[in-house]
Amino acid sequence: MSQSMNYAVRNVSISAIGMVFLVLAWVKNRLHGYSTPNLVASEDVDGKVEYAVHTAGAWRRYLPSTIQIKGRDVLELCPGSSLGTGVALLGMGAGSYRAVDVFRLASTDDGTLFDKVLDLLAQDHEAADIERARSLVRWPDGHFDYRVDRSFDIPALVDGRKFDLIVSCAAFEHYDDIDATIANISKVARPGCVAAHIVDYQTHSRWVREHDPNNIYRYSESLYRLFSFPGQPNRRRPLDYVRAFQANGWKNVRVIKAQTVPLADLARLTSGMASPFDRPEMQMDVLAGVVIAEYP
Numbered sequence: 001m002s003q004s005m006n007y008a009v010r011n012v013s014i015s016a017i018g019m020v021f022l023v024l025a026w027v028k029n030r031l032h033g034y035s036t037p038n039l040v041a042s043e044d045v046d047g048k049v050e051y052a053v054h055t056a057g058a059w060r061r062y063l064p065s066t067i068q069i070k071g072r073d074v075l076e077l078c079p080g081s082s083l084g085t086g087v088a089l090l091g092m093g094a095g096s097y098r099a100v101d102v103f104r105l106a107s108t109d110d111g112t113l114f115d116k117v118l119d120l121l122a123q124d125h126e127a128a129d130i131e132r133a134r135s136l137v138r139w140p141d142g143h144f145d146y147r148v149d150r151s152f153d154i155p156a157l158v159d160g161r162k163f164d165l166i167v168s169c170a171a172f173e174h175y176d177d178i179d180a181t182i183a184n185i186s187k188v189a190r191p192g193c194v195a196a197h198i199v200d201y202q203t204h205s206r207w208v209r210e211h212d213p214n215n216i217y218r219y220s221e222s223l224y225r226l227f228s229f230p231g232q233p234n235r236r237r238p239l240d241y242v243r244a245f246q247a248n249g250w251k252n253v254r255v256i257k258a259q260t261v262p263l264a265d266l267a268r269l270t271s272g273m274a275s276p277f278d279r280p281e282m283q284m285d286v287l288a289g290v291v292i293a294e295y296p
């Protein structure tokens, strides 16, 4: 059998399997609502600590090296199950941290986890910043906040504040309308603000993701939308983010590739994509990326 025939046969079977998972995810959401913000179990405190420190470290690595975290007012979109990322940013010297979300999955009252985040960071960061962070999370005084509202009206959720850094991780791919969210964060960005958003473009059902990370792109828009639910991966691609940030006046907008399909699997895992994901500008080799944008 030729290689392309091989792919065609595989595409039919993996699409059928993916469809089953798509329907199961839809049924699960209908029965239980939104759940499982990431792969770390909610009772695994050490896992959450590690995840938070890792995520804050990733923002630091991907932000331009000229941009400091120290003294900056930071807004995080959708922190999920813990505010450990915010605590880590304060430990790195951030001036203040506010998180906004659609679902109340985290708490500002997670002392053990916050202490562990700062203990872990203490090895590499200034003692004064770590101690300031310890006191801010205990007595926040407006410097460590978390607001939740189903409407996700970001300007309303931040009470008129403006920010120097706006970050998120594994959140944007869940938004119903990324253009509206980007328009909203543009209203709360200070001149000179930098945005760093880690986006996971892949299929989220675990088994399918491991075998066929681009599976969600195998279905037509109408079929995919038939089984849509709040928080379902929205299938927006890197170019959609670049366009949306640019349309709101952001400059130097780029998507840094954080994870790509291994070269040996590229033809197999990018064949059989539905329209418009079969076009080169969709960059189907990109599995995860970091959207960086600068507000003039």
Ligand SMILES: C[S@@+](CC[C@H](N)C(=O)[O-])C[C@H]1O[C@@H](n2cnc3c(N)ncnc32)[C@H](O)[C@@H]1O
Pocket: 034, 036, 037, 038, 055, 077, 078, 079, 080, 081, 101, 102, 103, 105, 152, 168, 169, 170, 171, 174, 175, 176, 230, 231, 232
């Ligand atoms: C996969 S979690 C990621 C959380 C966290 N940043 C992390 O890295 O673990 C997705 C986040 O997006 C939020 N979210 C889910 N559905 C949403 C929707 N339809 N609109 C806006 N936010 C949504 C959730 O509340 C959650 O905080």
